[in-house]
Amino acid sequence: MSTDTPVRVEVHPNREAVVEFDPDLTFECVDSCTWCCHHGVLLYDREFFELGDRANLDDATTRFRGEDFVRREEKDHEHAAEDGRACHFLREDGLCELHAEHDWKPARCSVYPLSVRREGGEIRVDVRDSAWEHCEGMNVSERKVIDNLDAFLPEYLWELSNPDSEREL
Numbered sequence: 186m187s188t189d190t191p192v193r194v195e196v197h198p199n200r201e202a203v204v205e206f207d208p209d210l211t212f213e214c215v216d217s218c219t220w221c222c223h224h225g226v227l228l229y230d231r232e233f234f235e236l237g238d239r240a241n242l243d244d245a246t247t248r249f250r251g252e253d254f255v256r257r258e259e260k261d262h263e264h265a266a267e268d269g270r271a272c273h274f275l276r277e278d279g280l281c282e283l284h285a286e287h288d289w290k291p292a293r294c295s296v297y298p299l300s301v302r303r304e305g306g307e308i309r310v311d312v313r314d315s316a317w318e319h320c321e322g323m324n325v326s327e328r329k330v331i332d333n334l335d336a337f338l339p340e341y342l343w344e345l346s347n348p349d350s351e352r353e354l
């Protein structure tokens with residue numbers, strides 16, 4: 186859902202994003218849903234090393250098209266996808282091991298359900314198509330996304346030459 190006239194928001198000091206989604210969009214992650222944790226997750230370069238301080242990279246990651254991703258693997262719990270697989274860090278209680286035990290997670294997990302792309306030197310933010318199809322947290326609360334963009338978009342996204350979120354495992 187894109188607006189005709191994109192809005193510019195200062196997300197962090199001197200870090201502006203062009204918002205292409207409806208400014209009235211609200212979002213709140215739903216506890217019973219783990220859909221976005223059924224996938225492998227792209228790690229930006231510095232995150233690969235940050236993850237290495239918290240987990241065994243050989244066990245947790247895989248390389249695909251020259252980039253590092255959190256591995257998607259077989260799970261023996263009910264929170265996995267229909268094919269029985271999910272992100273390496275999705276625990277049997279439905280929580281993210283990284284978030285629960287290390288208060289840390291990859292930027293891609295914070296960004297969801299939004300998409301990010303760099304265009305003309307600007308960071309542009311929209312809603313991922315998959316979110317409209319699968320994310321249960323869309324427009325179910327009073328929490329406006331546009332007022333909380335700093336929680337979705339880590340500041341270092343602005344430092345990356347390619348922060349685009351469309352790369353998938």
Ligand code: SF4
Nearest residue numbers: 222272274275281294
């Ligand atoms: S790293 Fe954590 S939040 Fe991200 S997809 Fe995996 S389980 Fe979910």
Ligand code: SF4
Nearest residue numbers: 214215218221320322
């Ligand atoms: S798909 Fe949406 S509601 Fe479900 S876990 Fe991910 S962010 Fe939360």
